[in-house]
Amino acid sequence: MDNVPLPKTGRLWKSKADLFRPFRTAAANAAADKEHRTHPASASPISLLYDPSNLPEREEPNLRELNSALRALVDVFPDVQPEVFREMLISISEESRLQVVTEHLLTKKAKWVQSRYRTTGKTTPSKPGKSSREPSRGARSDPPLADEDLFRSEDYKKAVKQVFYQEFNSLSKSTIRGVLAEQNFSYTLSRPVLQQVAARSWRFSFGQFWSRRSGHDPTDIRSHPFIVWQNDQEPFVRRTGSLELDHELYELFALPFVTQKRQDRARADFEIATALNDTEAEEAEALFDCECCYSSVSFERVAVCDDACHLLCLDCIQRTVNEALYGQGWSRAANLDHATVRCFASEDCSGNIPQDLVRRALTQGVDNTDIWNDFQARVTNEALLQSRLPFQRCPFCDYAEVQEYPRPRLRHPLAIWSHIASRAPPAIQIMFLSFFTFLTLFTIPCSILGMTVYILISLIPPLNRIFRQSVTRLQKHRRPPKFTCRHPDCRRTSCIKCTARWTDPHSCFESEKTSLRTAIETASSQAIKRTCPKCLLSFVKASGCNKMVCNCGYTMCYVCRSEITSKEGYGHFCQHFRVNGGRCGECERCDLYGDEDEQAVIRRAGEEAERLWREREEGHAGKGEMYTSLY
Incomplete structure (x- = not known):
């Protein structure tokens, strides 16, 4: 039983009695919600809830072919909006549709596009639960084609219509269909638009007033018709008939609550365990004094340097790293040779704190590695600057690669002669022998001149520097200008010359x-x-x-x-x-x-x-x- 029978709503305003439909619907929803909260087990004899571990459903052959053609067109024409390709692919027959669309775009691009061009680095709306800090560390590369731009299956379209018909029952079906058509039947993109339209509707205002009197707010996520709450704590998603829509609803509504609840539970458990451990250690007289703040802490919250075995608490290590990163104590606290923190005990010490203890201090209690990643990135950046190596840096994150240019290499004369003798025609060989015989008369002057130039370049630093800069400039000119970042959280492609985001076709220094x-x-x-x-x-x-x-x-x-x-x-x-x-x-x-x-x-x-x-x-x-x- 994958499909849930949904009540069908008729056309609005068939008679005067339809004026009171919002009040009846709101009252019925409030009564049903109250009944479900009072008797959750009796709501349905069979649990029709979505399981996040279910495998995604396979696409239909025709839908798979359309999406493959759409991805190919986006790769070939990245500056055109995907809706142009969708309109063209639907209007053309299945036989050689990809080739026909490509030919139309190459010959009459302006006619089909009609100023619907894609902006550089266009991003899709972020879903709830995303960390606000993630883009600051280098946002992930934008996918060439977002999931919201793909062709939707008929099951998904039917399911999203039925969900919106129940969620926004004060709006007419034609309004919902119009918004869905604008947003390519995407639930994530259509829901904010429908909320704005419903907020301006007077039917929604009356229904909202009635529902508030009954304790039911339709704008609250808890009142979503397809979100079921178990004991008002854990949300579940009712099956809609489309596994893709079920997964989208789970990521949009249930997953943020589950993730936040898991983090809160882990943080609370850590605080309780820490307090209990400190109490037991104090009763057993097993506390250690920190040699920085002189506070008494348990053994689990102590770090030891690798030289004089000074005891330092994890809180002092965390405060020291924060001051080094965001204050003025970087040169005194960081050790670039070992990529860790120096010992900061009250006594003079040349030791260091092991990296695993520093990471434990920065991530204690929460599953958050941002400070540790910032510290590692700062250490790596300082080490690269001190190494004075030529490296290419990603303009969007801290990733860098050492530029290893091949050194100029002279071929052996026998190798040159072997190449000419084996591949050149006889006429070229005879001309080369004649020319080589003529050059033998000038061998000694040429050798003396070459040795003089080599000695001057080697002994005089300015000439050597000019020669190396010329070779490096020639190698940079021959190197492709496209640079791809290999950082797992970035993977963006940029231009080496202008450090801008790479787009095909790319022109440097765009306004x-x-x-x-x-x-x-x-x-x-x-x-x-x-x-x-x-x-x-x-x-x-x-x-x-x-x-x-x-x-x-x-x-x-x-x-x-x-x-x-x-x-x-x-x-x-x-x-x-x-x-x-x-x-x-x-x-x-x-x-x-x-x-x-x-x-x-x-x-x-x-x-x-x-x-x-x-x-x-x-x-x-x-x-x-x-x-x-x-x-």
């Missing part, structure tokens, strides 16, 4: 203002575009009313994205007369000619795009400065 302008324009157009849920055609209203008619005949509202039937027509919009314009005070219907504060939406999208762009480029300017200067 940052042009790059930022492209990012802001793309984000602004994505924020105001609409997509027909029937034919998946994207469009933006330039002028006119908010009743939009697609080429396929589908009619929808530009404001709320809901379907407008032929019977409803312009009755979907407000019919009351307003002298000074503004919002109607007699009804909550959409405006026929209103833009729904489109400029504010564009500005918010532009500021968010600028913030993401500055995070990628490691910029330090204030928020909204460049956006204000550009627009």
